[in-house]
Amino acid sequence: MGKKDIDWGNLGFGYIKTDYRFVSNYKDGRWDEGVITGDSDIVLNECACVLQYAQTVFEGLKAYTTEDGRTVTFRPDLNGERLEHSAERLKMPVYPKESFVEAVKKTVRANEDFVPPYGSGATLYIRPYMFGSDPIIGVKPANEYQFRIFTTPVGPYFKGGAKPITVRISDFDRAAPHGTGHIKAGLNYAMSLYAIVDAHEKGFDENMYLDAASRTKLEETGGANIIFITRDNKLVTPKSDSILPSITRRSLVYVAKEYLGMEVEEREVYLSELSDFAECGLCGTAAVVSPVGKIVDHGREICLPAGMESMGPVTKKLYDTLTGIQMGRIEAPKGWIVEI
Numbered sequence: 001m002g003k004k005d006i007d008w009g010n011l012g013f014g015y016i017k018t019d020y021r022f023v024s025n026y027k028d029g030r031w032d033e034g035v036i037t038g039d040s041d042i043v044l045n046e047c048a049c050v051l052q053y054a055q056t057v058f059e060g061l062k063a064y065t066t067e068d069g070r071t072v073t074f075r076p077d078l079n080g081e082r083l084e085h086s087a088e089r090l091k092m093p094v095y096p097k098e099s100f101v102e103a104v105k106k107t108v109r110a111n112e113d114f115v116p117p118y119g120s121g122a123t124l125y126i127r128p129y130m131f132g133s134d135p136i137i138g139v140k141p142a143n144e145y146q147f148r149i150f151t152t153p154v155g156p157y158f159k160g161g162a163k164p165i166t167v168r169i170s171d172f173d174r175a176a177p178h179g180t181g182h183i184k185a186g187l188n189y190a191m192s193l194y195a196i197v198d199a200h201e202k203g204f205d206e207n208m209y210l211d212a213a214s215r216t217k218l219e220e221t222g223g224a225n226i227i228f229i230t231r232d233n234k235l236v237t238p239k240s241d242s243i244l245p246s247i248t249r250r251s252l253v254y255v256a257k258e259y260l261g262m263e264v265e266e267r268e269v270y271l272s273e274l275s276d277f278a279e280c281g282l283c284g285t286a287a288v289v290s291p292v293g294k295i296v297d298h299g300r301e302i303c304l305p306a307g308m309e310s311m312g313p314v315t316k317k318l319y320d321t322l323t324g325i326q327m328g329r330i331e332a333p334k335g336w337i338v339e340i
């Protein structure tokens with residue numbers, strides 16, 4: 001065993017094949033034990049439910065090396081729990097969260113040589129996912145499923161400092177009321193591709209989506225929840241049934257309250273309030289927090305006072321505290337850091 005010869009600091013966010021992955025099959029009403037395999041290819045029938053009707057859900061988390069050299073993941077039980085909810089909503093069998101955490105550990109352990117060293121800024125991204133695998137042509141749930149986990153090393157999200165980004169208020173909707181916005185399903189991403197390519201072509205980094213019913217309230221971006229900091233240092237984050245419950249956002253809310261003594265408001269946030277905020281950030285596993293410097297609503301530019309040069313001071317404190325907890329520099333709440 002020895003770490004792979006990879007230039008960790010210069011990795012991007014792309015797929016690099018690692019040595020092993022986990023596979024478990026669901027058939028005749030039960031999951032098998034699952035195995036670690038070297039085979040990265042999947043052979044499916046042409047009529048597999050996932051190919052015809054997109055019956056698939058996924059998760060995303062990271063393994064990394066702490067300051068004292070342990071290989072850990074961050075709150076994997078919450079990913080397991082969220083995958084259970086996602087599966088239920090798409091009428092897929094639940095892969096139990098306890099087995100999920102064990103499978104994550106097995107997969108990371110098998111790929112230990114790909115876990116980047118402490119200080120490199122890189123991490124091993126873990127992608128658990130599940131899909132309907134048997135042939136289905138009449139619209140109904142599949143009978144057979146595969147649950148898999150692969151890993152891929154990814155580089156530091158911010159190379160040379162976290163530069164604030166520009167987002168636009170999107171004319172496209174991400175999630176309908178009573179729809180599937182709150183689950184982590186590929187279908188929510190397939191339909192966001194048009195909007196993100198369009199945003200990039202027009203010079204924006206991301207789409208900020210509104211609630212589809214009234215188009216007056218802020219929800220989230222395509223793959224990250226939103227936090228705001230008010231001028232008097234409160235953390236405000238949108239609350240809605242169609243937002244994906246980000247583990248990073250939930251952790252930041254806890255950190256704000258319990259570590260930084262901040263007031264937190266989880267509530268409906270109106271588009272009309274945007275100019276009241278001092279800072280804005282997008283939160284998700286990949287970046288932890290990406291600072292937003294400017295929000296453009298159909299030509300109306302809202303420039304956050306934190307500016308376009310660096311992360312706002314309160315966002316920075318939240319970011320430093322959460323990443324400090326993750327990396328073992330600051331004491332973590334019980335159960336947050338799970339050793340592999």
Ligand SMILES: *Cc1c(COP(=O)(O)O)cnc(C)c1O
Pocket residue numbers: 060184220221222223224225244245246247248249283284285286
């Ligand atoms: C995965 C995801 C997030 C971020 O969730 P984390 O658990 O923090 O990684 C936010 N929004 C959407 C739509 C997502 O799919």
